Every structure is written in structure tokens, then in C-alpha cells.
Amino acid sequence: MNTVEALVIEPGAELTALHLPDSAARWKTTLAAALNAEEAEPARYHRQATMYVDGDGLSRQRPLNLAAWALASTWRGLEVTALYGPVAVTGADPGTALPRDLADQVRDATTAVNEVLQEWLTRRPISDDAAAQELLAAVHHHIPTSSR
Numbered sequence: 001m002n003t004v005e006a007l008v009i010e011p012g013a014e015l016t017a018l019h020l021p022d023s024a025a026r027w028k029t030t031l032a033a034a035l036n037a038e039e040a041e042p043a044r045y046h047r048q049a050t051m052y053v054d055g056d057g058l059s060r061q062r063p064l065n066l067a068a069w070a071l072a073s074t075w076r077g078l079e080v081t082a083l084y085g086p087v088a089v090t091g092a093d094p095g096t097a098l099p100r101d102l103a104d105q106v107r108d109a110t111t112a113v114n115e116v117l118q119e120w121l122t123r124r125p126i127s128d129d130a131a132a133q134e135l136l137a138a139v140h141h142h143i144p145t146s147s148r
Helices: 024-035 066-076 100-119 128-142
Strands: 003-009 015-021 040-046 049-054 087-091
Touching (some): 003 066, 003 100, 015 024, 024 087, 049 066, 066 087, 087 100, 100 128
Antiparallel strands (some): 040 049, 049 087
């Protein structure tokens, strides 16, 4: 059976690969299980990628996913609504692979956010707004404007 790889961004800015079966029904089930959600809801922030989120993440009190939020905001060119819990990133259409350049961007964004989070262990941002701007700047630095 053929598989498509998704990248799962964890709330702690960790990144894991997820292999998805080519069957549409099993694909959605596998994504939902990876997100620990009843259903994986698609969200589009880039024309060549889909982020799958737990739509009930806030009400279920899932942790804020800063890396996924910063990446989605960078791809859209504006600050998007907060994302909660794990987020899976795939190609634009079900059953399609994430293009290599976008997979690299997911990895780079996660690394950038992880580095900022590590810095915050010894240097706290002065406000939530300053923290958000610092995360966005770190991700913007790693993603070329032409590919957003």
C-alpha cells in the first residue's frame, strides 16, 4: 500500500513524521488519531498545504501550538487565530504529499520556534505581544517571502 507522509507539529515545537495510508477513510482516521481528536479539521494557510487541527482544541483545553501558529501566520501574511494541540501538515489535497520546499519550511519554522522557546527559559519576553512578534520574526527569517 502507498503512503503519504505528513508532518505533525506538537505544541512543544517538536516535529514528527506520520505515514498516512492512501485510503481516504483510513487517512482521516489516522490523522484524527495522531491529533488525539474526534476529527481532524482542515485549515488552509498556504495554497500548496493543508494543516489539520483539532477544531475543539480550545474547548478541550489543549496546549497552545506556537510553532504551528507562527508558521500559519507567516504563510498567510497576517496573525491567524491561535492553534491548539498537535497540528498535522500535508499537501493541499487529501492523499497528496507536502512539497519538499514546504516540508523544509515546516522543519525550519519548528526549529526557529524551538530555539526561541529555549531562550525564554532564561529570558522572558516583556509581554504576550512582544512574545508573538519575536516568534513571527524568527519564522519569517527562515521562510523566503517568495514562497509564502
